Amino acid sequence: MILLTGGTGFIGSHTALALAQAGLPCVLLDNLSNSPESTLEGLARISGQAPVFERGDVRDAALLDTLFKRHPIRAVVHGAALKAVGEGLAQPALYHDNNVGGSITLIRAMERAGVRRLVFSSSSTVYGNPALAQLPETAPLAPLNPEARSKVMVEQLLHDVAASHPDWRIFSLRCFNPVGAHPSGLLGEAPRGQTLNLLTVMAQAAAGQRPPLSIFGNDYPTPDGTGVRDYIHVMDLARGHLAALQQVLQTGPAPDTRHWVINLGRGQGLSVLQLLQAFEQHTGHRVPHQWAPRREGDAASWVADVTQARQHLGWQAELGPAQMCVDAWRWQSRLLGE
Ligand code: UDP
Numbered sequence: 001m002i003l004l005t006g007g008t009g010f011i012g013s014h015t016a017l018a019l020a021q022a023g024l025p026c027v028l029l030d031n032l033s034n035s036p037e038s039t040l041e042g043l044a045r046i047s048g049q050a051p052v053f054e055r056g057d058v059r060d061a062a063l064l065d066t067l068f069k070r071h072p073i074r075a076v077v078h079g080a081a082l083k084a085v086g087e088g089l090a091q092p093a094l095y096h097d098n099n100v101g102g103s104i105t106l107i108r109a110m111e112r113a114g115v116r117r118l119v120f121s122s123s124s125t126v127y128g129n130p131a132l133a134q135l136p137e138t139a140p141l142a143p144l145n146p147e148a149r150s151k152v153m154v155e156q157l158l159h160d161v162a163a164s165h166p167d168w169r170i171f172s173l174r175c176f177n178p179v180g181a182h183p184s185g186l187l188g189e190a191p192r193g194q195t196l197n198l199l200t201v202m203a204q205a206a207a208g209q210r211p212p213l214s215i216f217g218n219d220y221p222t223p224d225g226t227g228v229r230d231y232i233h234v235m236d237l238a239r240g241h242l243a244a245l246q247q248v249l250q251t252g253p254a255p256d257t258r259h260w261v262i263n264l265g266r267g268q269g270l271s272v273l274q275l276l277q278a279f280e281q282h283t284g285h286r287v288p289h290q291w292a293p294r295r296e297g298d299a300a301s302w303v304a305d306v307t308q309a310r311q312h313l314g315w316q317a318e319l320g321p322a323q324m325c326v327d328a329w330r331w332q333s334r335l336l337g338e
Pocket of ligand 1: 196197199214216217226227228229272
C-alpha cells in the first residue's frame with residue numbers, strides 16, 4: 001500500500017490512477033481544503049472500484065500514526081500542500097505551517113513507522129525568475145514568494161533526512177506547469193479557490209463561463225512577448241511520480257546519494273499565444289482574450305532541462321499540446337453539462 005497525501009488534488013488524483021494501474025494501490029489522504037469529494041467518484045468510475053480515502057490533515061500526527069498502523073504502507077507520495085502564490089504572500093505563516101510543518105509531521109510519523117521511502121511533489125517555482133533558457137536541477141534556487149520558499153525548505157529538509165539513515169530513498173520532483181485532464185473527462189483540475197492553470201482558464205473562457213482570458217504581459221523578452229512555460233500533461237506527471245516511486249521501492253544496498261532532485265517537464269516551452277493557438281486549432285473553439293498588464297511576480301520563461309529525468313527515472317513526457325488541449329476541453333465541457 002502507498003500513502004498518497006493530497007490524494008484528491010489535481011496531481012494527486014491522477015497519480016493515484018497511475019499507481020493503481022501499475023498494481024500499487026493507495027490510501028488517499030486529503031483534507032479537501034482545495035479539492036472536492038466528487039474527485040473520489042471520478043476515480044471510482046475510471047478504475048471500477050472505490051478508492052481508499054481518509055479525510056484528514058497531514059499535520060495531524062495522531063491520524064498519521066493510525067494510518068501507518070491500519071494499512072501496510074511501504075512508501076509515501078507527498079503532494080499535500082497549499083499552492084496559491086497570492087494567498088501565500090498574504091498568509092505566509094499558514095503556508096509554511098501547511099507545507100513545511102506538514103512535511104515535518106509526515107517525516108516524523110514515517111520514522112516512527114519505519115517507512116523511509118518517499119516521493120515529494122516539489123515545484124519549478126523553486127527557480128524563481130530564471131536567467132537560463134533551460135533549467136537544469138543545478139540552476140540557482142531563487143524562490144520569489146512563500147509558496148516557492150516552502151518547497152525549497154522541504155527539499156533542504158529532505159536532504160538532511162536522507163543523510164540521517166541508510167534506509168531513506170527520496171525523490172523531490174520539481175513539477176513544471178501541469179495542465180490537461182484524464183482522457184475519460186471524468187477527472188481534472190477542480191480547485192475550490194480561483195487558482196487555475198492557464199489552460200483551464202482558456203477552456204472556461206472558450207465556454208463562456210468566465211470573461212475573456214486576460215493575457216498578462218506582451219513585452220516579455222520571449223519570441224512573441226508573452227510568457228513562456230513548460231506545460232506538461234497531468235497524466236505524464238502522474239507517470240513521472242510512478243517512475244520515482246518504483247525506484248524508491250527498490251531494495252538493495254544503500255547508495256551514496258539517497259535524495260534525488262529531478263525536473264518533471266517536457267523540456268519545451270510554449271508561450272501564452274502559442275498555447276491559445278493550439279487550443280483553438282485542436283478543440284475548434286475560439287478563446288476570447290484581451291491584453292492585460294504583467295502579473296506581479298511572473299517570470300518571462302520557465303523551461304526544464306529534462307536530462308536527469310530521462311537518465312535517472314527512464315521517464316519522459318509523451319503527450320503534447322494537442323492532447324493537453326483536447327483533454328482540458330473535454331473535462332470543462334463535462335463540468336458544464338452537469
Ligand atoms: N497567464 C495569463 N492569463 C491568465 C493566467 C495565466 O496570461 O489568466 C499566463 C501567466 O502570466 C504565465 C502563464 O500564463 O505566463 C502560465 O500561468 P499559470 O498561472 O498557469 O502558471 P505559472 O505562472 O505558475 O507558471
